[in-house]
Amino acid sequence: MYDFTYHKPGSVADAVALLAADPDAKPISGGMTLLPALKHRLNRPTALVDLSGIAELRGVRQEGDALVIGGMTKHYEVATNPLVMASIPALARMAATIGDTQVRNRGTIGGSLANNDPAADYPAAALALRATLITDRRRISADDFFLGMFTTALEADELVVGVSFPIPQKAGYAKLRNPASRYAMAGVFVAKGPGGVGVGVNGAAACSFRQVEMEAALTAAWSVESVAAVKQSPDELNADIHGSAEYRANLVTVMAKRAVADAG
Amino acid sequence: MPQVTLAVNGTSHTVEVEARTLLVEVLRETLRLTGTHVGCDTSQCGACVVHLDGDSVKSCTLLAVQAQGATITTIEGIAAADGTLHPMQEAFREYHALQCGFCTPGMVMSAIDLVEKHPQGLSEQEIREGLEGNICRCTGYHNIVKAIAAAAEVMQGRAGTLASAAE
Ligand SMILES: Cc1cc2nc3c(=O)[nH]c(=O)nc-3n(C[C@H](O)[C@H](O)[C@H](O)COP(=O)(O)OP(=O)(O)OC[C@H]3O[C@@H](n4cnc5c(N)ncnc54)[C@H](O)[C@@H]3O)c2cc1C
Ligand code: FES
Ligand code: FES
Numbered sequence: 514m515y516d517f518t519y520h521k522p523g524s525v526a527d528a529v530a531l532l533a534a535d536p537d538a539k540p541i542s543g544g545m546t547l548l549p550a551l552k553h554r555l556n557r558p559t560a561l562v563d564l565s566g567i568a569e570l571r572g573v574r575q576e577g578d579a580l581v582i583g584g585m586t587k588h589y590e591v592a593t594n595p596l597v598m599a600s601i602p603a604l605a606r607m608a609a610t611i612g613d614t615q616v617r618n619r620g621t622i623g624g625s626l627a628n629n630d631p632a633a634d635y636p637a638a639a640l641a642l643r644a645t646l647i648t649d650r651r652r653i654s655a656d657d658f659f660l661g662m663f664t665t666a667l668e669a670d671e672l673v674v675g676v677s678f679p680i681p682q683k684a685g686y687a688k689l690r691n692p693a694s695r696y697a698m699a700g701v702f703v704a705k706g707p708g709g710v711g712v713g714v715n716g717a718a719a720c721s722f723r724q725v726e727m728e729a730a731l732t733a734a735w736s737v738e739s740v741a742a743v744k745q746s747p748d749e750l751n752a753d754i755h756g757s758a759e760y761r762a763n764l765v766t767v768m769a770k771r772a773v774a775d776a777g
Numbered sequence: 778m779p780q781v782t783l784a785v786n787g788t789s790h791t792v793e794v795e796a797r798t799l800l801v802e803v804l805r806e807t808l809r810l811t812g813t814h815v816g817c818d819t820s821q822c823g824a825c826v827v828h829l830d831g832d833s834v835k836s837c838t839l840l841a842v843q844a845q846g847a848t849i850t851t852i853e854g855i856a857a858a859d860g861t862l863h864p865m866q867e868a869f870r871e872y873h874a875l876q877c878g879f880c881t882p883g884m885v886m887s888a889i890d891l892v893e894k895h896p897q898g899l900s901e902q903e904i905r906e907g908l909e910g911n912i913c914r915c916t917g918y919h920n921i922v923k924a925i926a927a928a929a930e931v932m933q934g935r936a937g938t939l940a941s942a943a944e
Contacts, residue, residue: 519779519796519842541843548838549820551797561796563843589832613910614887615823618832619839695909 514551518560525569525649525674531562532670540564540672542585542624545616570623570674573597578680578707581647584623584673588612591622601642603684603776607634607702610688612695623673626658629665629720631751632696634688636721639676640713641702642684647675662719681706683735685776687768688716691755698756699764703727703772705735712740712769717750717761727769740769781845785810786854794841801825801836804851812852812882816912823911826883827851833890835910852882855889864939865889868928869921871939876915884921887911892929899929 520538522528532538538560541547550556564570570585573594580600582591591597592609611617611625611634625635626646639646639655646653649672658666667673681704688700697716701724704711710731712724730739745765747758756764782791785808792807804810804827816824818837825837828850855863865885868874875881891907892899899907904922913921930942 514797516795516797519840521842521845544840544843545820545838548840552818561840565843613823614890614907615826615833615835615910616820618829618834 514548515554515557517558519563520560521563521566523566523568525567525672528562528564528567529649529670529672531560532672535560536669538562540627542627543587543616543620544624545612545620546624546628546630564623564672575600575680576677579677580680581675581677582622583675584626585621586623588617588620588622588625589614592617600680601678601684603686603702603704604638604642604678606775607638607686610634610690622676626676627665627667627673629659629663630696631662631719631721632694632698632700632716633721634686634697634700634715637700637702637713637715638684638686639678640721640723641704641711642678642681642706642713643704643708643711644679645677646673647677648672649674652677656723659720664720679707683776685772685774687771687775689764689768699761699768701765701768701772703731703740703769703776705731705776710735714745714765717745717765719749719751724765724769731773735773737770737773740773741766743769779842781841783841783844783846784848786850792841796840796842798841799837800827800829800839800841800844800849803841804836804849810851810853814879814882816879816883821910821912822880823883823887824880826886826911828886828890831890831893833887850886852885855885863889864931865892865925865928868924868931868939872920872924872927874916874921874924880911880913880915884908884911884913888921888925888928889932892925892932895929896933898933898935899926901926 539558541561588611597605684704686702688697699717700715702713712727715721745762747762750758750761752758778793814824816822820838927942930936936942
């Protein structure tokens with residue numbers, strides 16, 4: 514790992530100022546993605562701006578009909594938070610399957626969303642639940658946030674401060690884990706919420722996406738049979754040593770069935 | 778150079794580090810606490826697991842500066858002052874839960890955190906899932922799972938001794 518300067522600001526404003534002053538500085542939350550990347554010298558930031566000392570980035574609260582989760586909230590905290598478990602239990606259950614205990618004790622929801630790994634779990638949930646990303650300067654709908662592989666609508670000095678999830682009537686998640694990396698080969702998050710039915714797919718393509726045919730089918734009738742009848746096209750799905758695009762396309766339907774069953 | 782102060786196994790240490798220094802490097806190379814191992818250095822194997830303010834973390838994926846002010850417990854810090862092994866260590870010995878021993882410090886530290894986070898007890902399935910972040914190339918895990926189940930009985934007061942936990 515190349516060396517860098519380390520900053521630990523106490524407020525979002527100070528963190529953004531540090532990032533704005535140095536285009537090669539990067540924020541660090543849990544470091545569960547960034548530190549392995551730095552070890553591989555995939556990245557050479559001049560400075561790291563540690564967000565863990567910023568109190569306003571932590572915690573879970575209810576705001577009207579939505580649950581707002583602070584960006585620095587760890588996966589373990591989402592998995593065990595009573596408010597999340599009561600209002601969006603599928604999100605808590607999903608968080609409990611991210612990586613392993615030690616990853617969940619460090620990794621954060623803000624870091625995961627900002628990183629937008631194609632196989633990460635939170636992006637599918639954010640899309641299906643019609644979440645809104647709250648940054649230091651604006652609000653961005655999940656639909657407008659995830660732009661492509663490891664690419665989001667964030668500016669270089671912009672921070673995910675939190676994410677607002679409208680509380681759904683029901684939601685469920687299922688994924689097939691790669692037996693080695695344990696990341697999703699394909700995962701599907703389904704939700705029936707105030708903004709309509711949402712189906713988010715992760716792991717299957719270069720970027721998580723909404724499966725609109727399944728959304729239409731579930732809107733017409735919320736049942737396992739509804740999604741079972743929708744065939745995902747393999748066009749533009751990932752094909753690699755772990756599975757072909759056709760295999761992943763089939764997995765999307767299988768995971769969607771399990772996710773609907775999980776939602777009840 | 779940045780300075781960090783860490784309370785490691787009950788003793789406060791202030792050390793100079795580079796920003797890029799990993800916590801595991803401070804533990805092993807500066808403090809000479811070499812019980813914490815580095816198996817992969819890619820955040821996957823769990824040989825480097827220590828407790829940071831009571832939570833198990835991979836010390837190969839944590840900068841020392843991120844741990845500023847934290848309380849850290851390593852494998853060297855869990856036995857009693859008189860050398861009596863921690864119930865988890867005793868159980869690993871009793872149940873033959875190690876062969877080469879390379880994964881053992883991380884396994885034991887993960888296992889203690891797992892038991893502490895499940896005060897109501899643990900099923901075999903929960904133990905297996907709880908070990909997701911720890912890789913063992915020797916034992917096949919089976920005896921590790923048995924050891925943790927037995928240690929949990931002792932740590933949580935349902936059994937007085939490992940021998941009675943097995944009954
Ligand atoms: C062994 C292992 C297994 C894993 N398995 C899974 C899995 O199954 N599913 C899954 O979803 N993830 C998995 N992960 C990834 C894990 O969830 C990471 O914690 C997460 O992707 C990134 O969160 P972080 O807080 O660690 O971010 P960091 O590593 O600190 O940062 C990631 C990136 O986001 C930027 N960033 C961080 N915070 C912010 C912010 N608030 N605003 C703007 N930019 C920010 C950083 O500059 C960096 O580029 C795994 C990781 C490991 C090491
Ligand atoms: S050495 Fe840290 S996880 Fe393998
Ligand atoms: S005992 Fe050898 S790796 Fe576990």
